[in-house]
Amino acid sequence: MKDQAASGESPEVAAGQRLSTREAAERLGVKPETLYAYVSRGQLSSRRAPGGRGSTFDAAEIDALARRTNRRTTSPATGDPAFRTGITLIENDRYYFRGVDATELARHYSYEEVADWLWTGELRPGVRFAASAEARAAARRAVEALPAHSGSTDRLRVAVVAAATTDPLRFDLSRDSVLAAARGLVPTLVEALPVVPGGPQGAGAAGEPRAGTSTPGLARRIWPKLTARPADEPAVAALDTALVLLIDHDLAASTLAARVAASAHAHPYAVVSAGLGVLEGPLHGAASGLAHRMLTEVLDRGSAAPVVADHLRTGRRVPGLGHRLYAVEDPRARALFALLDRVPQAAAALAAARDVVATTARHAPLHANVDLALAVLSVSCGMSAEAGETVFAVSRTAGWVAHALEEYGERPLRIRPSGQYNGPRPPQPLPAAADGAPR
Missing domain, CATH: 1.10.230.10 (Cytochrome P450-Terp, domain 2)
Incomplete structure (x- = not known):
């Protein structure tokens, strides 16, 4: 733990909270007429508003209906599809993890503490993630087999696949199993990366714990994979803060890809692979x-x-x-x-x-x-140009897992947009061969 943090609670619907007709309709992403149709069918209850002007609706009941119907709302700011999530809120030029200011979390807690809290809702001061020896060895062998010019994201993608093959329980999507996989995968990614040449040598130089010592935080473990310079506390603190700040940022492109994978009930390693595939684009992680x-x-x-x-x-x-x-x-x-x-x-x-x-x-x-x-x-800090991408990828892994945990609780394959076809209308004749020869 960095410092003693101000307490924060995850955003829950207050008991007895009432919504106006407009608020309830917006929360469901429907018109007021549709809202009252739900009432007439007995799917919702309503109560006359004070003064007899309009109706009010129970917020918890509205949210339960949204979960049952998997309503997809539209963002009022952009008109883009918006999926309900309780992980990150971006509002008024600030952003929040489960209702807590994310920059404050980064000031007070380490990456592993925030990631674990984001997954479970429980803060465990001093928590450390550990990779299994089998996953670590498989990931390293896979990474070492890559060409020398391979980038860090290439290595991370290969490491995820290798780690997955060592986990026979990866298809178990129960919460405890997914959490166990996530707590092992994050350090596996870090430890699979090669140490930057010219850095400190000897036991512990790769960021792994020396025999008889406690496990260092993830920022200190990833430091020698990013730079040959000796670690100093202010710089490591800045790196740890960067890791926390980048854990999630609502439905960014890579996170949407991860949620699509989770919607298909892909296992958590495949979810992370989907996120990594999108992250590598020059308009995102790179x-x-x-x-x-x-x-x-x-x-x-x-x-x-x-x-x-x-x-x-x-x-x-x-x-x-x-x-x-x-x-x-x-x-x-x-x-x-x-x-x-x-x-x-x-x-x-x-x-x-x-x-x-x-x-x-x-x-x-x-x-x-x-x-x-x-x-x-x-x-x-003497890092390469791709170091920021590496930090981004390792950090965002925790966010992808948080979204996977959320998506596993939704109706499977719900993220299925429909294309707006603009091709030739049928019926069309069979295509002819380019050379005109009969087939």
Whole structure:
């Protein structure tokens, strides 16, 4: 545990809470007429509102009906489909895990403490995840067989598949079985990654516990897989905070893929594999690598102005800026920047990042996002450009598992959108061979 945290409760429906007709209809994603049809069929009860104007509905009853009917609502902000989830709320330029400010959680608790709490609702101070010897060995053998030029996400995907083969209980989707798999998978991913050459040698250098010592936290275990520099407390604290901040961010692309897999009752290893497959895109988990390279160039050239100009001249967007869900600075970036301010070796990269923001802000109201903050961490700690992607992938594994646990409780295969066909209308003739020869 980092510090003593302020208490927070998960968002539950208050006993006896009443909703107006509009609120109940929005929660179900239906029109008021449909709402009253549920009442007439006996599926809902209603009560006259005080003063006799309209009706009120029991919130718990509305939520139970939503679960039974698997109503898919629409986001009022974008019109996009929205699926009910109790994991992450993004609202008013802040974000919350189960109703608790996620940046506060990151300030007070470690990655493993927050991940375990997110899965179970129970905080266990000092909790550590452990990989089984069999899973660790299989994952390492699989990773070592890859070509030397393989990226970290390649290695993580292979490690997940290898770990899955060692778990005969992976098809058991009971809560306890999924939790056991998750607590073993996260450290397996970390321990399957190779140590950066040139780092400290000897027992414990790979981030694993020395004989007779307690297991270090995940941030300290992943540190030598990211950089050859010796670990120092301020930098490791910043890394641990980054891991917590990135655990979940509502239904991001990779999380939606993970939920689709879970909806098909894929086992948790397959759910994580689905998430990793999407995360590797340059517009998602790999975005911090672009920001890393940009900051390195800013440091080399001594100013952000020519670097930003080059990006714009070639039609590239400036990486690490802007987020569709926040009108101001990404709260994850703000929290991470605050910690990096305490890391002496981060001063130059922080100044470069602020120079980028100030230069771009002359003409566009863009703010730093978490990719820029991850880039400051990776540049200042001597990590590679793909280090941010590695941190993102390992961290988000806990979020994918949380969503899988939630989705396993829903109707199977409920996430089945319908395509809007715009091809030729039938009937069409059979296609002819390109050479015109009879078949």
